[in-house]
Amino acid sequence: MDGYVLLMLPALILVIFSGFPVALAMMGVSLVFGLIRYGDAAVYLFAMEIHDVAGNYVLASIPLFVFMGSLLESTGIAERLFRGIHVWTHKVPGGLAVGTVLMGVVFAMSSGVVGATETVIGLLALPIMLSYGYNKSLISGTVCAGGSLGTAIPPSVVVIILAPVVEVSVGRLFAGILFPGLLMALTFILYIMARAIIDPSSAPRHASEVESLTLLEKLTITISGLLPPIFLIFTVLGTILLGWATPTEAAACGAVGTLFLALLARNLKLHFLWRAMKTTLSVSTMILTILVAGHIFSGVFVALGGVRLTQDLIQTANVGPWTVLAIILFIAFIGGFVLDLVSVVLILVPIAVPIIADSGFDLIWFSVLFLIVLQTGYLSPPMAPSIFYLRAIAPPEIKLSHMFRGVVPFIAAQVFCLVLVLVFPEVAIWLPNAIFAN
Numbered sequence: 001m002d003g004y005v006l007l008m009l010p011a012l013i014l015v016i017f018s019g020f021p022v023a024l025a026m027m028g029v030s031l032v033f034g035l036i037r038y039g040d041a042a043v044y045l046f047a048m049e050i051h052d053v054a055g056n057y058v059l060a061s062i063p064l065f066v067f068m069g070s071l072l073e074s075t076g077i078a079e080r081l082f083r084g085i086h087v088w089t090h091k092v093p094g095g096l097a098v099g100t101v102l103m104g105v106v107f108a109m110s111s112g113v114v115g116a117t118e119t120v121i122g123l124l125a126l127p128i129m130l131s132y133g134y135n136k137s138l139i140s141g142t143v144c145a146g147g148s149l150g151t152a153i154p155p156s157v158v159v160i161i162l163a164p165v166v167e168v169s170v171g172r173l174f175a176g177i178l179f180p181g182l183l184m185a186l187t188f189i190l191y192i193m194a195r196a197i198i199d200p201s202s203a204p205r206h207a208s209e210v211e212s213l214t215l216l217e218k219l220t221i222t223i224s225g226l227l228p229p230i231f232l233i234f235t236v237l238g239t240i241l242l243g244w245a246t247p248t249e250a251a252a253c254g255a256v257g258t259l260f261l262a263l264l265a266r267n268l269k270l271h272f273l274w275r276a277m278k279t280t281l282s283v284s285t286m287i288l289t290i291l292v293a294g295h296i297f298s299g300v301f302v303a304l305g306g307v308r309l310t311q312d313l314i315q316t317a318n319v320g321p322w323t324v325l326a327i328i329l330f331i332a333f334i335g336g337f338v339l340d341l342v343s344v345v346l347i348l349v350p351i352a353v354p355i356i357a358d359s360g361f362d363l364i365w366f367s368v369l370f371l372i373v374l375q376t377g378y379l380s381p382p383m384a385p386s387i388f389y390l391r392a393i394a395p396p397e398i399k400l401s402h403m404f405r406g407v408v409p410f411i412a413a414q415v416f417c418l419v420l421v422l423v424f425p426e427v428a429i430w431l432p433n434a435i436f437a438n
Contacts, residue, residue: 005033005301005304005305005306005309006306006309007033008029008030008033008297008300008301008304008306009347011029011032011033012025012026012029012297012347015028015029022290022293022343023289023290023292023293024293025293026290026293026294026296026297026343026346026347027293027296027297029297030046030293030296030297030299030300031046033300033304034046034300034303034304037303037304038303042300045296045299045300045303046296048299049292049295049296049299050292050295050296052295053288053291053292053295056164057246057248059160059161059164059288059291060248060251061155061160061247061248061250061251061252062157062160062161062284062287062288063280063281063284064248064251064252064254064255065155065157065160065251065254066157066279066280066283066284066287067255067258067276067277067280068110068232068236068251068254068255068258070275070276070277070279070280070283071255071258071259071262071272071273071276072107072110072120072258077228077229077261077262077265077267079124080221080224080225080228080265081103081106081107081225081226081228081229082099082100082103082121082124082125082225083221083225084221084222084223084224084225084226085099085102085103085106085225085226086099087218087221087222088218088222089102091205092193093192093193093196093197093200093203093205094138094192094193094195094196094202094203095203095205096125096128096129096132096134096203097125097129097134097138097139097142097192097196097203098189098192098193099125100121100125100129100142100143100146101142101145101146101149101185101188101189101192102185102189103121103124103125103146104118104121104145104146104147104148104149104150104185105146105149105153105182105185106226106229106230106233107120107121107150107229108149108150108153108156108181109153109154109155109229109233109236109237110229110232110233110236110254118143118144118146118147118148118150118386118389118390119147119389119393121143121146121147122143122147122389122390122393122394123393125139125142125143126139126143126393126394126395126398127395129142130395130397130398132204133204134202134203134204135199135201135202135203136397136398136399136402136406137402137403137405137406138192138195138202138203138406139398139402139406140387140390140394140398140402140403140405140406140407141403141405141406141407141408141409141410142188142192142406142410143390144379144386144387144389144390144403144406144407144410145188145379145386145407145410145413146185146188147386147389147390148375148378148379148386149181149184149185149375151341151371151374151375151378152177152180152181152184152371152372152375153177153178153181153182153185154173154174154177154178154181154237154240155174155236155237155240155247155250155251155254156177156371157287158341158342158345158371158374159173159174159177159371160247161287161291161342161345161346162345162349162367162370162371163367165298165345165346165349165350165353166349166353166363166366166367167353167363168363168364168367169436170240170246170247171240171241171243171247171432171435171436172364172432172435172436173364173367173368173432174237174240174241174247175241175431175432175435175436176364176365176367176368176428176429176431176432177367177368177371177428178431179427179428179430179431180368180371180372180417180420180421180427180428183417183420183427184372184375184413184414184417187413187414187416187417188410188413191409191410191413195409228261228265231257231261232254232257232258232261235250235253235254235257236250236251236253236254237250239253241435243435287342290342290343290346291342291346293346294342294343294345294346294347294350295346297346297347298346298347298350298351301350301351302350306351321359321360321361324355324356324359325356325359325361325366325369328348328352328355328356328370329369329370329373331348332344332348332370332373332374332377333373333374333376333377333380334377335347335348335377341374341378344374344377345374349370353366362425362429364428364429364432365421365425365428365429368421368428369418369421369422369428372414372417372418372421373418375414376411376414376415376418379407379410379411379414380407380411381403381404381407386407387400387403387404387407390403391403
């Protein structure tokens with residue numbers, strides 16, 4: 001076991017910041033360090049890691065979930081969902097912002113793709129909240145936070161990638177993150193309502209056209225808006241948690257169900273389908289390429305004895321398990337706003353899991369903490385990916401300063417949820433233990 005293996009991480013960071021794509025950086029660093037130790041035999045290690053990824057049945061669900069999100073974005077289902085929620089939230093303090101978060105929850109549970117969720121709810125909610133005179137920082141924070149819930153609420157693509165790396169079942173991790181994800185959404189809503197009550201000018205209430213609707217009309221709008229996403233949520237998440245389908249089977253059913261719903265809504269047009277297929281190909285290729293590169297990097301790191309050397313260094317430093325956990329989560333937080341979420345998972349988790357397991361921590365609980373920290377980093381300036389998504393769709397009157405100020409209270413809400421899960425692990429582990437007791 002050679003100490004130079006610990007130079008792999010600094011070398012990787014240096015290559016990434018020099019401008020190389022993450023996947024190429026991981027492959028290149030792995031190749032150099034593998035050749036130094038094993039020579040030409042390193043190529044066989046590469047081939048083994050690629051074979052492991054290619055043979056992972058669960059990963060076949062990724063393009064299916066991406067396809068679902070892309071099609072939902074194009075076919076008007078999200079627009080009807082937003083109207084169906086707004087019918088009942090328009091009288092609540094900060095009703096439009098509350099409805100935006102709720103839409104983020106439902107859309108996240110329907111598709112599991114973070115970027116698609118934020119883009120859709122931003123395009124729908126931004127113009128309406130601006131026309132009602134909502135505070136621009138509140139608008140920005142709401143769209144970023146509501147759109148980012150796809151990281152933590154199943155069926156999240158990040159969870160599908162994380163579970164095999166941690167070596168836990170996708171179904172158990174879906175169950176573990178469900179309550180914390182909904183808890184985050186609840187804290188977002190409570191903050192919005194409190195701010196609207198304390199400072200009504202930040203979320204003005206105006207007469208809405210839905211106030212003139214009869215109860216029957218409201219129910220009709222609600223059912224037509226909510227029924228399709230609820231159908232998808234049961235088809236995907238419900239079948240997984242009930243043990244009726246594997247994640248890949250559920251994703252396939254969800255993709256077919258999305259096509260069926262688009263057909264019923266008479267929105268299954270050829271150009272929508274073609275655009276969804278192109279988006280699916282592009283996003284899935286990016287994710288799976290990074291996934292292969294991450295497996296190669298972690299495989300070389302483990303083969304060179306990097307994990308054992310890291311554990312020996314921790315034991316020599318006499319650092320307690322809680323300190324180790326705090327360091328790992330802090331590194332995940334920093335990585336969350338510098339790298340894409342998939343890269344953080346594949347670079348850090350293979351190194352961290354053996355250390356966490358040796359410390360006696362529950363791996364589902366650790367995974368939930370890791371996901372919450374990733375989502376917090378996803379929102380955190382100055383490199384917040386969620387803000388870059390918002391900038392792409394925001395009108396000129398919403399400045400970068402509004403976005404930076406707007407996300408701060410939602411970051412605080414996520415930190416509060418992180419502390420709750422740290423102090424009360426049952427929030428994360430009760431449901432998977434109850435569902436998968438046998």
